[in-house]
Amino acid sequence: SKKSPVTLIGLGPMGQAMVRTLLGQGHPVTVWNRTPSRAEPLVVEGARLAASPTEAVASSDLVILSLTDYQAMYDILSTAESALAGRTIVNLSSDDPDVTREAAKWAAKHGATFIAGGVMTPAPTVGTEAAYVFYSGPKSAFDAHEPVLRHIGGPRFLGEDTGLAQLYYLAHLDVFLTTLASVVHATALVSAAGVDEAAFAPEAIRMVIETGQMLAAEAETGLELGRNLASGNHPGELATAVMMGATADHIVSAAKGSGVDLVLPEAVKSLYDRTVAAGHGKDSWTAMYEIIKKKAA
Ligand code: NDP
Numbered sequence: 001s002k003k004s005p006v007t008l009i010g011l012g013p014m015g016q017a018m019v020r021t022l023l024g025q026g027h028p029v030t031v032w033n034r035t036p037s038r039a040e041p042l043v044v045e046g047a048r049l050a051a052s053p054t055e056a057v058a059s060s061d062l063v064i065l066s067l068t069d070y071q072a073m074y075d076i077l078s079t080a081e082s083a084l085a086g087r088t089i090v091n092l093s094s095d096d097p098d099v100t101r102e103a104a105k106w107a108a109k110h111g112a113t114f115i116a117g118g119v120m121t122p123a124p125t126v127g128t129e130a131a132y133v134f135y136s137g138p139k140s141a142f143d144a145h146e147p148v149l150r151h152i153g154g155p156r157f158l159g160e161d162t163g164l165a166q167l168y169y170l171a172h173l174d175v176f177l178t179t180l181a182s183v184v185h186a187t188a189l190v191s192a193a194g195v196d197e198a199a200f201a202p203e204a205i206r207m208v209i210e211t212g213q214m215l216a217a218e219a220e221t222g223l224e225l226g227r228n229l230a231s232g233n234h235p236g237e238l239a240t241a242v243m244m245g246a247t248a249d250h251i252v253s254a255a256k257g258s259g260v261d262l263v264l265p266e267a268v269k270s271l272y273d274r275t276v277a278a279g280h281g282k283d284s285w286t287a288m289y290e291i292i293k294k295k296a297a
Helices: 013-024 036-044 053-058 070-077 097-109 139-149 164-191 197-221 225-231 241-258 263-280 285-292
Strands: 006-009 029-032 062-065 088-091 113-119 132-136 154-157
Touching: 006 013, 006 053, 013 029, 013 036, 029 036, 029 053, 053 070, 070 088, 070 097, 088 097, 088 139, 097 113, 097 164, 113 139, 113 164, 132 139, 132 164, 139 154, 164 197, 164 241, 164 263, 225 285, 241 263, 241 285, 263 285
Parallel strands: 006 029, 006 062, 062 088, 088 113, 132 154
Antiparallel strands: 113 132
16 A cells, blocks of 8 residues: 655654654655755655755645754744645654643644654664654544554653643653763762772663662552652651661762762752651651652642
């Protein structure tokens, strides 16, 4: 059967990988990029380079964007407004959830349907089993394009609130970026004492894995994180906020002594200090949720 045409605007590492995946699935793919030279290898592989954003948008009902942020979408599509009516725009770029909600209104004004997405994989694994993608927006439009979108990665539709896809994406990246920073910080702490980074970094990485395993295993002992956060029940029999906070303080102290940057450990120490000050000293470390979460109005 004849595969539907797809337009892909934005040929960074992610957009390029998506174009290759869609071409590999037999879809005719029209591309456009601010820097046209980035399209050259893709044209050799079968993509068609549109001469303008208007031509790119007019080429397919499904228009996928892979850009640095939503401002890039406005910069590009504001020159193509006449072609937008009837198209479905799937924006897989990162931005604030509220910015994505505004974009849905902007698209509607031009007669286009808007779906926000967040791709949970680096470029080399786009189109593989490892990739998954959050989506939010009109369910019927998502369903209509799901057979094409699933080639990029396993789709996870979150709901009709357009902001959800980037909210989930950013929440996952919150874990990811903080973890990456902690691994680098821990390595700096040890290397300040003369230990080779190459020798220590694998140990820091193993700690990330062990942390994940601990959180996963606790589901079986009734200490499951999500349940405790939701209930406000923070049993501290095994490890208290006071004990963990003292350790957080020791990390700051060690960091000061070794001359490495203090921002990350001081942020963690601050969370424990305020958790204890709020009367949760004998509770579990999970009680920091009471400090962190949005306060009831
Ligand atoms: P980049 O963020 O480096 O850039 C993507 C594209 O944005 C390029 O085509 C660039 O054009 C274009 N662009 C940026 N600003 C403008 C503008 N003002 N006007 C016109 N075009 C503009 O690419 P990535 O492929 O790395 O990332 C794309 C999206 O995917 C990002 O939102 C990122 O957060 C997300 N993502 C990235 C991952 C990764 O591992 N790289 C993993 C998961 C998600 P030009 O070529 O002309 O510079």
